[in-house]
Amino acid sequence: MPSVRLKYFDAKGRAEPVRFMFALDGVDYEDIRYSQEEFAKVKATMPFGQVPVLEVDDITVPHSKAIYTFVAAQHGFLPADNLGRAHVDVVIETISDTDFDSTKWFFEQEELMKHLKDVTFPKMKENLEKILSENNGGLFGDKLSLADVITFSMLHDGLAMFTGKEPGSCSLSDYPLLEGFVARFKALPKIATYLEKRPNTPY
Amino acid sequence: MPSVRLKYFDAKGRAEPVRFMFALDGVDYEDIRYSQEEFAKVKATMPFGQVPVLEVDDITVPHSKAIYTFVAAQHGFLPADNLGRAHVDVVIETISDTDFDSTKWFFEQEELMKHLKDVTFPKMKENLEKILSENNGGLFGDKLSLADVITFSMLHDGLAMFTGKEPGSCSLSDYPLLEGFVARFKALPKIATYLEKRPNTPY
Numbered sequence: 001m002p003s004v005r006l007k008y009f010d011a012k013g014r015a016e017p018v019r020f021m022f023a024l025d026g027v028d029y030e031d032i033r034y035s036q037e038e039f040a041k042v043k044a045t046m047p048f049g050q051v052p053v054l055e056v057d058d059i060t061v062p063h064s065k066a067i068y069t070f071v072a073a074q075h076g077f078l079p080a081d082n083l084g085r086a087h088v089d090v091v092i093e094t095i096s097d098t099d100f101d102s103t104k105w106f107f108e109q110e111e112l113m114k115h116l117k118d119v120t121f122p123k124m125k126e127n128l129e130k131i132l133s134e135n136n137g138g139l140f141g142d143k144l145s146l147a148d149v150i151t152f153s154m155l156h157d158g159l160a161m162f163t164g165k166e167p168g169s170c171s172l173s174d175y176p177l178l179e180g181f182v183a184r185f186k187a188l189p190k191i192a193t194y195l196e197k198r199p200n201t202p203y
Numbered sequence: 204m205p206s207v208r209l210k211y212f213d214a215k216g217r218a219e220p221v222r223f224m225f226a227l228d229g230v231d232y233e234d235i236r237y238s239q240e241e242f243a244k245v246k247a248t249m250p251f252g253q254v255p256v257l258e259v260d261d262i263t264v265p266h267s268k269a270i271y272t273f274v275a276a277q278h279g280f281l282p283a284d285n286l287g288r289a290h291v292d293v294v295i296e297t298i299s300d301t302d303f304d305s306t307k308w309f310f311e312q313e314e315l316m317k318h319l320k321d322v323t324f325p326k327m328k329e330n331l332e333k334i335l336s337e338n339n340g341g342l343f344g345d346k347l348s349l350a351d352v353i354t355f356s357m358l359h360d361g362l363a364m365f366t367g368k369e370p371g372s373c374s375l376s377d378y379p380l381l382e383g384f385v386a387r388f389k390a391l392p393k394i395a396t397y398l399e400k401r402p403n404t405p406y
Contacts, residue, residue: 048297048330059286065299066292073285082276083262089269094251096268103303127251 004029005055007046009039011203012161014064015052017146017153018071023194024144025075033199065092072146079145087140091147094127095154105162116162124154125175132177139181152185161203167195207232208258210249212242214406215364217267218255220349220356221274226397227347228278236402268295275349282348290343294350297330298357308365319365327357328378335380342384355388364406370398 006022008015010033022029034042034051043049047062054061054071061067072078072088079085101120105112128151131139139147155178159170168186172179185191209225211218213236225232237245237254246252250265257264257274264270275281275291282288304323308315331354334342342350358381362373371389375382388394 048333061289061293063293063296065296066289069292070285070289073288082273085276086264086269086273089272090264090266093266093268100303100306104307130251 001028002057003055005032006030006052007032007034007042007055008052009034009036009203010199011201012153012157012167012198013203016157017064017068017149018052018054019198020149020153020191020194021071021075021077021146023190024077024149024188026190027075068092068146068150072149077144077146077149079140079143084140084145088145088147091128091131091139092150094124094131095150097127098124098154102158102162113163121159121162125172125178128155129175129177132181137177137180148181148185152182152191155182156186204231205260206258208235209233209255210235210237210258211255212237212239212406213402214404215356215360215370215401216406219360220267220271220352221255221257222401223352223356223394223397224274224278224280224349226393227280227352227391229393230278271295271349271353275352280347280349280352282343282346287343287348291348291350294331294334294342295353297327297334298353300330301327301357305361305365316366324362324365328375328381331358332378332380335384340380340383351384351388355385355394358385359389 004022004027006015006018006029012019019031021027039051046053047060050062052062052064052067054067056074061070069078079088098116098120101112101116105116128139135141139145139151155170155172157167159165160167163170168182172182186195207225207230209218209221209232215222222234224230242254249256250263253265255265255267255270257270259277264273272281282291301319301323304315304319308319331342338344342348342354358373358375360370362368363370366373371385375385389398
């Protein structure tokens with residue numbers, strides 16, 4: 001069995017989609033969580049001075065999206081055909097469209113929370129709802145994919161973080177397909193178990 | 204032969220890496236370029252109200268990065284193995300690390316040009332130089348990949364745009380491996396031909 005280490009802060013953030021995939025596939029891994037002080041000491045040992053970093057035996061993968069795709073491919077959450085893969089990428093990029101405003105939020109919090117709430121996230125939810133409506137209520141086919149993992153991570157944890165709420169407490173009642181999607185994903189036994197046991201961090 | 208249409212503004216921007224791949228593989232395609240006025244009229248017909256959009260026969264792919272991966276996979280610029288793919292993703296994300304500051308630049312140009320020039324781009328160039336130094340002067344193996352296309356696009360056109368210069372005129376003399384990379388890619392006959400013939404747009 002390969003030795004797997006995930007290095008990140010003591011936070012959900014950009015590592016959580018990887019943890020969801022490991023939970024779904026029953027992967028045994030070392031979940032290394034640095035405090036800000038600890039990270040300052042190890043920063044220079046990271047490939048680009050950043051986390052998350054994934055280590056599988058002697059392979060090191062930096063950069064969250066590179067890690068997502070690699071883990072998804074290794075553990076059966078990435079379609080093998082080019083068109084299926086493009087479909088998953090479209091879902092990921094629909095969520096990444098919020099990165100700019102979300103990142104600004106960290107620096108100019110008050111002013112931007114309103115913009116995220118009124119403009120950025122509604123547009124994202126509307127686009128994801130459109131994707132679900134065009135795919136019989138799924139993001140892509142019948143099989144779980146990276147698209148599901150990333151979407152749940154944003155809707156359950158991301159929306160809550162940016163609006164100062166508890167994970168999973170943001171209403172999706174205006175988006176019935178998304179609401180159903182989140183409920184179904186959350187009820188997957190391996191995800192339910194993981195959510196129950198994961199450390200309670202604000203990000 | 205499939206019918207291929209690339210829809211974007213009359214600009215290099217997020218469509219140019221796709222055009223580079225089409226040039227390299229000799230793809231015959233319709234290069235649809237909207238003025239701002241024309242785009243306002245067709246915006247509602249785009250999947251998410253945005254361009255670029257790629258249409259291949261009856262397949263529609265929105266979102267630049269989904270298009271990059273799809274085109275790279277279809278035309279032989281994406282490694283088939285998971286680790287090779289992760290390596291290409293790392294290069295792409297090293298460049299995407301500049302997206303936040305680059306996007307802000309469009310809104311707060313003067314203040315940010317200095318930050319991009321002094322902080323954001325040097326960090327990216329340093330990280331790309333590191334990747335090249337660890338791979339015998341290549342970004343990934345001996346075969347051209349999406350990593351090469353995205354990197355050339357940023358170093359040749361992106362850096363120039365954000366610093367108000369002509370494409371290809373930004374000095375890379377502090378980064379000898381990057382300088383050599385750009386010179387080699389630019390000298391590829393199909394790229395040289397494409398660069399000579401492409402419309403002269405500021406972005």
